[in-house]
Amino acid sequence: MDPRLQRRVQRYGWNKAAAYYEGFWARQLRPAQDLMLDMAALQPGERVLELACGTGLVTFRAAEAIGASGTLAATDISEDMIASISADAAARGVTADFRRMDAEALDFPDASFDVVICALGLMYVANPSAALQEMRRVLAPGGRAVVVIWGARKHCGWAEIFPIVERRISGDVCPMFFLLGTGDALSQEFTRAGFSSVRASRLTSPLHYASRDDALGAAFLGGPVALAYSRFDDETREGAQAEYLESIAAYRDGEGYLVPGEFVAAMGVK
Numbered sequence: 001m002d003p004r005l006q007r008r009v010q011r012y013g014w015n016k017a018a019a020y021y022e023g024f025w026a027r028q029l030r031p032a033q034d035l036m037l038d039m040a041a042l043q044p045g046e047r048v049l050e051l052a053c054g055t056g057l058v059t060f061r062a063a064e065a066i067g068a069s070g071t072l073a074a075t076d077i078s079e080d081m082i083a084s085i086s087a088d089a090a091a092r093g094v095t096a097d098f099r100r101m102d103a104e105a106l107d108f109p110d111a112s113f114d115v116v117i118c119a120l121g122l123m124y125v126a127n128p129s130a131a132l133q134e135m136r137r138v139l140a141p142g143g144r145a146v147v148v149i150w151g152a153r154k155h156c157g158w159a160e161i162f163p164i165v166e167r168r169i170s171g172d173v174c175p176m177f178f179l180l181g182t183g184d185a186l187s188q189e190f191t192r193a194g195f196s197s198v199r200a201s202r203l204t205s206p207l208h209y210a211s212r213d214d215a216l217g218a219a220f221l222g223g224p225v226a227l228a229y230s231r232f233d234d235e236t237r238e239g240a241q242a243e244y245l246e247s248i249a250a251y252r253d254g255e256g257y258l259v260p261g262e263f264v265a266a267m268g269v270k
């Protein structure tokens with residue numbers, strides 16, 4: 001996919017998903033975010049940059065960890081995500097530098113942060129290597145970058161959502177989504193970007209959907225296919241929903257579903 005098109009799909013897709021994201025995903029993504037925050041071990045007073053911050057599920061926890069003596073910048077490619085997190089921060093009395101920004105082109109000076117974090121965002125970036133190089137550039141010497149992404153396709157039971165939607169738009173939604181989560185690809189990217197002391201950790205964490213509507217909402221409204229889905233007519237929507245439910249039928253659990261999920265986190269030091 002043309003990188004410019006991918007950035008547009010991400011930007012406008014997540015604008016569509018912003019209002020639904022937390023309701024459908026907060027609980028499911030918590031174990032992955034915990035893993036990343038554990039690895040980051042943020043300290044009071046640190047200067048932290050978050051990429052692909054979304055609605056702030058990680059951001060507000062990071063703000064608490066670094067305390068009033070720390071500084072926080074949080075960026076995302078979607079203006080609706082930035083609007084949502086800015087409003088939430090104002091309501092909570094959290095101060096941070098919120099800005100719409102592509103993770104591949106960081107508008108910050110060299111060596112200006114102690115830690116850069118990115119939860120569940122790097123799979124969507126058109127050129128993840130460029131983003132990791134940018135992360136390293138803005139880190140002070142000794143600073144650390146910590147990332148968590150989805151794991152391998154075969155361990156993510158919801159993965160059929162992509163071909164199901166792609167067949168209906170004759171195009172790609174997230175062409176490289178599972179590439180980084182397979183084998184040691186993420187660690188290798190860290191090393192290639194110049195990081196040292198690279199280490200990674202894999203986490204199995206099933207996704208529990210309480211109902212059919214919960215599973216459908218997470219898949220079609222609150223995530224990366226939201227833009228394509230918003231353009232489907234009713235008949236196409238019904239067909240895609242039926243096909244998706246069929247693809248996760250093996251994971252039926254009472255009224256809902258227990259769908260396999262895997263994440264991988266990695267960190268490196270500048």
Ligand SMILES: C[S@@+](CC[C@H](N)C(=O)[O-])C[C@H]1O[C@@H](n2cnc3c(N)ncnc32)[C@H](O)[C@@H]1O
Nearest residue numbers: 010014052053054057077078102103119121124
């Ligand atoms: C699954 S959400 C994760 C949000 C948040 N980090 C969390 O853990 O809840 C993915 C986010 O990545 C953002 N994103 C996608 N491509 C991006 C890019 N190239 N640069 C910055 N953010 C991007 C989306 O706008 C979306 O907010």
